[in-house]
Amino acid sequence: MNVAVKKYKPGKIRERNEELILEAAEQEFVLHGFKGTSVQAIADRAGLPKANIHYYFKNKSNLYSAVLSNIIDLWNDSLEDITADDDPAEVLRNVIRKKVELSYLHPRSSKLFAMEIIQGAPHIREYIRSDMRQWVRSKTKVFDAWIAAGKMDPIDPVHLIFMIWSTTQHYADFETQVLTLMNRAEYERDDIERITNCLVHVILKGCGLNP
Amino acid sequence: MNVAVKKYKPGKIRERNEELILEAAEQEFVLHGFKGTSVQAIADRAGLPKANIHYYFKNKSNLYSAVLSNIIDLWNDSLEDITADDDPAEVLRNVIRKKVELSYLHPRSSKLFAMEIIQGAPHIREYIRSDMRQWVRSKTKVFDAWIAAGKMDPIDPVHLIFMIWSTTQHYADFETQVLTLMNRAEYERDDIERITNCLVHVILKGCGLNP
């Protein structure tokens, strides 16, 4: 039997408060950037005294890194297990659908990640240089195999990946502009379906695949 | 004869200093956002005392608006004069080329505009709602005419425009990520050519046009 069982819900408060703070922090960081966000504003949004933020996360920089780390985990599981034997059309269809879905469900995550990159990626430079580069390398190999096998047009795999990222994340990052230009208050399920179909059509057909 | 001619280069200093300040401000705003940027940092970068910034531009908000206004002017001249009689393939080729070129030549402008939108477009909401929406409306009519004439696949024109914007501006906004993943220090002329050709191929072919 676990000894901790006798203690009164030991990590429960901590877990809940950390969650509250991370959520509030993400919102504030998206609205005002890292430097522009005050710890006070995060505390107010989380409904906690400012000092508690410093109690749970040593300082603003640590908190920001924690938020970014959560985001990277959330967006990391796509295209995970493809091989040269898979059907490229089906793989691309699934990736595009998944990315549009993520943009729909977690626009704020995408926005904060985008802001970090736009500002020169000062906090995640190393992640891009190592993990992300490794990931891209392994995927491009599969694309190259498909091209060599004549399964798709010879599109540079790296730029194809950029194209999928940019077109799908655009609906999260530029949400404000997109919705205003479409004269809508927020995305509906229908919109997501239409966007996905549109992107799948253009990108797959553009790669010489059957949409 | 102009009376001002007798005065000692009246607007010269003002013009030069305003230019210096706008340039420095754009750099700082991209790096730290509106709230995160201090007037002192802009002054330091411009090589002027802080008080001069307030002399030329009433306050930080005015300066920021001036920078954004410059950016909008710079990016505004594309797709300006297309008609239903034009060849869609040629128009799209030119637009993509022009947008990639702008991203190459003025990445900072694109970045700052992107940050403003990501943060909810607090300073340019009205511009998007009026001028930009009007512009999109007029262009979609041309696309619709092309589709009705069977000149291209029935791709929703609005999403096609978003696709062109997102894929081209990605190379400016996500410059840090793109260059790191491509293992390069900066874009070369060759890269720009390759990127343009790749985007032209996929998008045009994806729309049922001849790349």
Add this chain to the structure above:
DNA sequence: GTCTATAATCAGATAGAC
């Protein structure tokens, strides 16, 4: 674990000498 009070620093903006 929680939160008030406070220290030390930095921000935007302006007055006023030059």
Add this chain to the structure above:
DNA sequence: GTCTATCTGATTATAGAC
């Protein structure tokens, strides 16, 4: 037009009572 000095308020972070 230029720039130093300064006001006022906000900022991060911490100390210490509860």
